[in-house]
Amino acid sequence: MLARSMGLASDNLVGVEMVIPSGKQGAEVIQIDENNHADLLWACRGGGGGNFGIATSFTFKIRPISTVTIYEATWGSADWQHVSELLSVWQSLTPSADDQLGSVFNANSQKDGTITSSGLFIGSQETPLRQLLQPLFGIGTPKVTIQTMPYLDAWLHFAAPPDPPRPDKFSSVWVYDAFPPEALETVHRFLANAPISQANIWCLSWGGEVSRIPTDATAFYHRDAQFYMEWDSPWTNDTEEGPATAWVEQFREALQPYVNGSYINVPDRSITDLRVYYGDNLARLQEVKRMYDPENVFHFEQSIPLT
Ligand SMILES: Cc1cc2nc3c(=O)[nH]c(=O)nc-3n(C[C@H](O)[C@H](O)[C@H](O)COP(=O)(O)OP(=O)(O)OC[C@H]3O[C@@H](n4cnc5c(N)ncnc54)[C@H](O)[C@@H]3O)c2cc1C
Structure with missing residues (x-):
C-alpha cells in the first residue's frame, strides 16, 4: 500500500x-x-x-513515516450484484488519486457474497479520504470504518495471520487501461460462476512513484499499469482441483484482450513465455x-x- x-x-x-x-x-x-x-x-x-x-x-x-489513516469498506451478499459498478468506480478513483493513497479492491465469488475495499493514506486526513472515496461508499450499503493511527499499528492491522496451507491456483495480470464495460462484465461473469466459493479477485492501485521510474531502470517492468489484479481458487478435495484450475485459466484467457503481462511473485505454470513477467x-x-x-x-x- x-x-x-x-x-x-x-x-x-x-x-x-x-x-x-x-x-x-x-x-x-x-x-x-x-x-x-x-x-x-x-x-x-x-x-x-x-x-x-x-x-x-x-x-x-x-x-520516515508516522501517522496514517486507514479505511475499510465491506459489502455483504445483498450488494454483490453491484460488483462491476464497484470495480468500475474503484478503478476510476484510486489509480489517479493522490500518491499518499494505496488501495485494494477484493471481491469474492457470488456464492460467498463478500466484497471489500481497504487502503492506507499517509497523514491524518480522515475527512478528505472519506470525500475522495464517497463515490465508492455511496454504492449499496457498505460498513465503512476510517481510523487514524501510527503506521506500525496499521501494518499490524493489515498483516493478517497467514492462511493455513491449502491447494490453490493463482494467476495475475496488469491492467494498463481501465477495464471497459465488456471486461467488467467478464469479471462479473467469472465471479458469478466460480465453482468454489472462496474464489476471488484482488486488485491493488498502481501508478504514483512506481510509474515515475523508467521500465528499464530496474528488472521490474510493469510500471505503467493502472492497477494490478490477481485471482485464485483454492480447493479441498481432489475432485475440485480440475474445476478450480480450469476456472483460473479460463479467466486468464477471457481477460487477455484487456490486460498486459503478469507478476512473477504469482507464478502461473500455464505461462510459458517469460516476457509476460519481465517484458x-x-x-x-x-x-x-x-x-x-x-x-x-x-x-x-x-x-x-x-x-
Ligand atoms: C498467501 C500469499 C500472499 C502473497 N502476497 C504477496 C504480496 O502481497 N506481494 C507480493 O509481492 N507477493 C506476495 N506473495 C508472493 C510471495 O511474496 C512471493 O512468492 C515471494 O517470492 C516469496 O518469497 P519467499 O522467499 O518467501 O518464497 P520462496 O518460495 O522460498 O522463494 C521464491 C523464489 O525465491 C528463491 N529464493 C528464496 N530465498 C532466496 C534467497 N535467499 N536468495 C535467492 N533466492 C531465493 C526461491 O528459490 C524461489 O525461486 C504472496 C504469496 C502467498 C502464498
Whole structure:
C-alpha cells in the first residue's frame, strides 16, 4: 500500500550480499551495490528470486513515516450484484488519486457474497479520504470504518495471520487501461460462476512513484499499469482441483484482450513465455544470468534461461 508513495520494496534495495557459483563446483560471496556488480543489483530489483545466487543480506533505503489513516469498506451478499459498478468506480478513483493513497479492491465469488475495499493514506486526513472515496461508499450499503493511527499499528492491522496451507491456483495480470464495460462484465461473469466459493479477485492501485521510474531502470517492468489484479481458487478435495484450475485459466484467457503481462511473485505454470513477467527486460536478465550463473546452477520451472 506504500508503493504509490515510496516505490516498490525492490526500488528501495541498495545492496545485496550474495553467494554466487564460481567455477564448476565452487561458490563465492560478493557484495552488490551501485558501484559493485551494478548489473546484478539491477537484476535483483525485480528479477532476483532464485535466479542468480543465494541472497544472504539485503540493504534497503529507509524512509520516515508516522501517522496514517486507514479505511475499510465491506459489502455483504445483498450488494454483490453491484460488483462491476464497484470495480468500475474503484478503478476510476484510486489509480489517479493522490500518491499518499494505496488501495485494494477484493471481491469474492457470488456464492460467498463478500466484497471489500481497504487502503492506507499517509497523514491524518480522515475527512478528505472519506470525500475522495464517497463515490465508492455511496454504492449499496457498505460498513465503512476510517481510523487514524501510527503506521506500525496499521501494518499490524493489515498483516493478517497467514492462511493455513491449502491447494490453490493463482494467476495475475496488469491492467494498463481501465477495464471497459465488456471486461467488467467478464469479471462479473467469472465471479458469478466460480465453482468454489472462496474464489476471488484482488486488485491493488498502481501508478504514483512506481510509474515515475523508467521500465528499464530496474528488472521490474510493469510500471505503467493502472492497477494490478490477481485471482485464485483454492480447493479441498481432489475432485475440485480440475474445476478450480480450469476456472483460473479460463479467466486468464477471457481477460487477455484487456490486460498486459503478469507478476512473477504469482507464478502461473500455464505461462510459458517469460516476457509476460519481465517484458523487454528479459534479454538483459538473460545477459546477467550468463555472466553470473553460466552453468545454470540456479534453475527451476520458470527461472531465467541462459538463452
Ligand atoms: C498467501 C500469499 C500472499 C502473497 N502476497 C504477496 C504480496 O502481497 N506481494 C507480493 O509481492 N507477493 C506476495 N506473495 C508472493 C510471495 O511474496 C512471493 O512468492 C515471494 O517470492 C516469496 O518469497 P519467499 O522467499 O518467501 O518464497 P520462496 O518460495 O522460498 O522463494 C521464491 C523464489 O525465491 C528463491 N529464493 C528464496 N530465498 C532466496 C534467497 N535467499 N536468495 C535467492 N533466492 C531465493 C526461491 O528459490 C524461489 O525461486 C504472496 C504469496 C502467498 C502464498
